[in-house]
Amino acid sequence: MPFLHERLPNGLDVIAETSASAVSTSVGFFVATGSRDETDEVSGVSHFLEHMVFKGTGEISGDEINHRFDAMGASANAFTSEEDTVYYASVLPEQQDEAVELLAAMMRPALRDSDFDTEKLVILEEIRMYDDQPPFGADDRCRAAFFGPHPLARSVLGTVESITALPAAAMRDYHRRRYSADGIVLAASGAIDFPALVESAKRLCGDWEPAAPDPRRVPQPPRLATRPGTERIVKASAALDYAVWMVAGPDEFHADRHAARVLAMALGDSSGSRLYWSMVDTGEAEHAACLYQDYLDAGLFVTQLSCAAADVDELRDRIGKLYAAAAAEGLEREEFERARNKLASRVVLGGEKPRRRLFDVGLDWSHAHTYRSVADQLRLVENVTLDDVHRVLQAWPLDAPAAAVIAGPEEVG
Amino acid sequence: MKQSLHSTTLGNGITIVGEHLPELESVAVAFHAPAGAIHDPPGRCGLATVTGEMCLRGAGTRDSRRLVEDLESAGVQWAQGVSSTHISVSGAMVARHLPEVLPIFADILRRPLLPADELPAARQMVLQNLAGIEDDPAHRTLATLRRLQSPAPWGMPTEGVSAEVEAIEIDEVRGFVARHLQPDGMIVSVAGRIEWDDLVRRVETLLGDWPATGTPRVATGPRGPAALHVPHDAQQTHIAVGWPQPPYRDDASHEATAALAVLGGGPSSRFFTEIRERRALCYTVSAGYQTSRDFAHAVCYSGTSAERAQETLDVMLAEIARLPGTITRDEVDRVKARAKSGLIMQQESSAARAGAIARQWYHLASLRTLGEELVRYDQLDVAAIEAWLEAHPPRDLTVVSLGREPLEVRHALPA
Numbered sequence: 001m002p003f004l005h006e007r008l009p010n011g012l013d014v015i016a017e018t019s020a021s022a023v024s025t026s027v028g029f030f031v032a033t034g035s036r037d038e039t040d041e042v043s044g045v046s047h048f049l050e051h052m053v054f055k056g057t058g059e060i061s062g063d064e065i066n067h068r069f070d071a072m073g074a075s076a077n078a079f080t081s082e083e084d085t086v087y088y089a090s091v092l093p094e095q096q097d098e099a100v101e102l103l104a105a106m107m108r109p110a111l112r113d114s115d116f117d118t119e120k121l122v123i124l125e126e127i128r129m130y131d132d133q134p135p136f137g138a139d140d141r142c143r144a145a146f147f148g149p150h151p152l153a154r155s156v157l158g159t160v161e162s163i164t165a166l167p168a169a170a171m172r173d174y175h176r177r178r179y180s181a182d183g184i185v186l187a188a189s190g191a192i193d194f195p196a197l198v199e200s201a202k203r204l205c206g207d208w209e210p211a212a213p214d215p216r217r218v219p220q221p222p223r224l225a226t227r228p229g230t231e232r233i234v235k236a237s238a239a240l241d242y243a244v245w246m247v248a249g250p251d252e253f254h255a256d257r258h259a260a261r262v263l264a265m266a267l268g269d270s271s272g273s274r275l276y277w278s279m280v281d282t283g284e285a286e287h288a289a290c291l292y293q294d295y296l297d298a299g300l301f302v303t304q305l306s307c308a309a310a311d312v313d314e315l316r317d318r319i320g321k322l323y324a325a326a327a328a329e330g331l332e333r334e335e336f337e338r339a340r341n342k343l344a345s346r347v348v349l350g351g352e353k354p355r356r357r358l359f360d361v362g363l364d365w366s367h368a369h370t371y372r373s374v375a376d377q378l379r380l381v382e383n384v385t386l387d388d389v390h391r392v393l394q395a396w397p398l399d400a401p402a403a404a405v406i407a408g409p410e411e412v413g
Numbered sequence: 414m415k416q417s418l419h420s421t422t423l424g425n426g427i428t429i430v431g432e433h434l435p436e437l438e439s440v441a442v443a444f445h446a447p448a449g450a451i452h453d454p455p456g457r458c459g460l461a462t463v464t465g466e467m468c469l470r471g472a473g474t475r476d477s478r479r480l481v482e483d484l485e486s487a488g489v490q491w492a493q494g495v496s497s498t499h500i501s502v503s504g505a506m507v508a509r510h511l512p513e514v515l516p517i518f519a520d521i522l523r524r525p526l527l528p529a530d531e532l533p534a535a536r537q538m539v540l541q542n543l544a545g546i547e548d549d550p551a552h553r554t555l556a557t558l559r560r561l562q563s564p565a566p567w568g569m570p571t572e573g574v575s576a577e578v579e580a581i582e583i584d585e586v587r588g589f590v591a592r593h594l595q596p597d598g599m600i601v602s603v604a605g606r607i608e609w610d611d612l613v614r615r616v617e618t619l620l621g622d623w624p625a626t627g628t629p630r631v632a633t634g635p636r637g638p639a640a641l642h643v644p645h646d647a648q649q650t651h652i653a654v655g656w657p658q659p660p661y662r663d664d665a666s667h668e669a670t671a672a673l674a675v676l677g678g679g680p681s682s683r684f685f686t687e688i689r690e691r692r693a694l695c696y697t698v699s700a701g702y703q704t705s706r707d708f709a710h711a712v713c714y715s716g717t718s719a720e721r722a723q724e725t726l727d728v729m730l731a732e733i734a735r736l737p738g739t740i741t742r743d744e745v746d747r748v749k750a751r752a753k754s755g756l757i758m759q760q761e762s763s764a765a766r767a768g769a770i771a772r773q774w775y776h777l778a779s780l781r782t783l784g785e786e787l788v789r790y791d792q793l794d795v796a797a798i799e800a801w802l803e804a805h806p807p808r809d810l811t812v813v814s815l816g817r818e819p820l821e822v823r824h825a826l827p828a
Contacts (some may be wrong), residue, residue, distance in 0.1 A: 066686070345488025
């Protein structure tokens with residue numbers, strides 16, 4: 001799978017992982033902006049802007065964007081996270097130029113007041129939807145408690161208050177600052193005509209202004225200032241308790257990130273892990289998992305638990321002991337190898353879908369100007385040793401004081 | 414595109430369907446046993462689901478833990494699930510692991526240990542899942558619609574009913590396995606990097622001498638009422654609307670599903686345009702198609718703030734009523750483009766293809782090539798869809814709401 005890269009004079013990177021056997025073409029604009037790049041006054045603007053990008057440009061209406069994607073037979077969408085805003089389309093190869101043309105035009109949206117006011121209502125509905133469903137906001141609150149003053153504390157959606165108060169002018173200003181040529185990567189995967197892709201980029205994006213954005217990594221002490229303790233969200237109608245807690249892990253540039261993934265897999269994958277056998281297989285928990293998440297300058301081990309309210313304290317305690325035992329005694333070799341095999345298999349199976357590769361390739365480049373093939377990724381996983389995992393267990397103790405939030409039906413005394 | 418599709422039926426009624434996808438490293442396999450929730454006896458809603466869970470708790474020479482660990486050591490991304498018609502186990506893996514994995518799946522279906530001491534945990538796991546569903550308003554709304562508009566027992570929740578799950582005993586699980594977990598009507602579907610002849614030999618060796626006992630018939634009963642409000646204390650109200658459609662095996666399903674796609678199948682659909690883009694009434698709105706072998710339904714869904722729910726329902730019903738006689742060529746062209754590229758892109762996923770060919774065999778008892786599917790879409794046009802809609806306008810609607818206040822069905826549609 002050849003990798004190709006070209007940088008336009010204005011700093012826009014065009015990259016592609018091409019595959020001779022692919023039947024689809026995926027293209028996406030990866031904008032290096034997300035909730036961590038916001039301030040209190042514009043909390044939620046990155047995600048709201050992602051919606052507004054689909055409302056049209058000076059020449060193309062929102063309806064026309066939807067019609068054109070559907071007429072291409074495109075599977076097109078977008079997402080916003082703490083660190084990235086990504087717009088993408090998967091199409092048949094003959095639609096490559098048209099898909100790039102439409103996506104490129106969308107990156108310069110009109111941001112009309114009338115559309116802004118209308119779409120604000122949709123955003124508020126989206127916030128209410130997540131508010132009404134598990135974990136009932138516990139994940140956002142826990143992130144805020146864990147990160148404290150660090151920008152990763154910010155919620156992607158924002159709040160009803162911040163979105164209601166947001167003026168359209170603030171969004172226009174944010175767009176002008178964050179959607180600069182040198183803050184965007186045009187990535188592609190699958191059956192790609194790379195010369196045509198570069199040609200499209202020059203024609204459609206060549207006049208975008210660069211802005212030399214500020215560095216996004218925030219120098220951190222070795223441990224983030226956590227505020228241990230448990231917050232409670234009361235949802236009277238909830239059937240179960242939903243607990244989330246977070247401790248620090250390696251960031252995405254750390255050599256131990258792959259060992260951290262293997263560790264989370266062994267301890268807390270949704271099947272076959274220590275958490276699974278301890279409380280999911282027994283029917284005591286509806287869900288119990290440990291996830292590793294990495295960011296530009298921070299990493300997290302997130303533990304999620306849902307169970308009957310009466311059991312939450314006991315099961316949290318049990319998970320704490322299970323983490324402590326892992327740190328004290330390490331993993332068994334067979335258990336470690338099984339976790340590593342599972343991860344390797346996910347890399348291979350995920351790697352054969354060009355639509356999935358787009359995100360790996362685009363995000364790696366956007367964050368680190370790095371390309372890793374599926375074979376590179378597989379090697380990184382296969383090179384993880386049991387000693388690496390044990391080092392992670394010591395360096396990033398999972399039973400360290402955590403930021404924790406429980407959402408559930410009752411207030412505990 | 415050259416496509417290599419295969420099917421063969423063994424003497425005991427197991428059909429193996431396969432597709433060779435030479436560009437992939439992976440293979441996906443699924444075993445679908447005709448032992449789904451429609452066979453739950455009265456008062457034991459959830460027996461098939463508990464049985465499916467019990468089948469993983471030890472099989473052949475492996476105990477519960479060894480079974481999962483052996484699958485996962487081979488890097489298998491496995492799943493077990495129960496639908497109204499089937500208990501299924503499936504897995505996707507790097508192709509070289511298939512020979513060691515097939516015997517494990519065969520054991521799960523053919524030689525489950527069903528240990529009595531595992532039943533409390535299996536039951537409890539199913540009850541936990543039911544408690545989780547209580548907290549999922551969209552799932553509850555759609556499950557309620559399904560229950561109302563399907564004839565019994567097809568509409569019963571496959572996940573079970575708590576009070577009935579609690580009462581399930583081990584002898585009932587063993588009896589269910591003896592009656593229903595048998596080869597006649599079972600589908601084994603495999604897609605990806607496969608060698609067909611070798612695969613058939615392996616499955617035949619594992620399952621060919623399993624005697625068939627025949628599939629019990631299911632008696633269908635009446636359906637539920639046409640409207641229901643489910644009280645739920647939350648900010649949003651959830652709405653589901655459905656009506657009868659031709660099943661997948663009926664040729665007319667092609668026109669019917671195209672009309673539904675015009676209504677609510679993508680960002681340029683009428684629902685999305687009128688309800689979300691124009692009026693900003695909601696974040697989620699869609700119209701889709703749900704089919705059993707003998708009947709099918711349209712399924713429309715939206716969730717929105719309580720105070721905007723009535724308007725959302727009003728616009729949904731108005732758009733449903735407006736559909737016949739108004740479909741444009743552009744709309745049909747977009748539906749065709751989406752469907753065709755979706756079919757072609759499916760070739761990049763072994764799991765998607767294994768699912769698709771199993772569904773085709775279940776509904777049609779044959780496999781359609783990609784070429785045949787694409788030709789069917791080429792032949793679709795406004796006149797055919799309108800002719801079908803004129804003869805079968807949306808009627809006999811079922812409306813479900815879940816939220817603080819009930820909604821009023823104001824729009825007049827043919828009863």
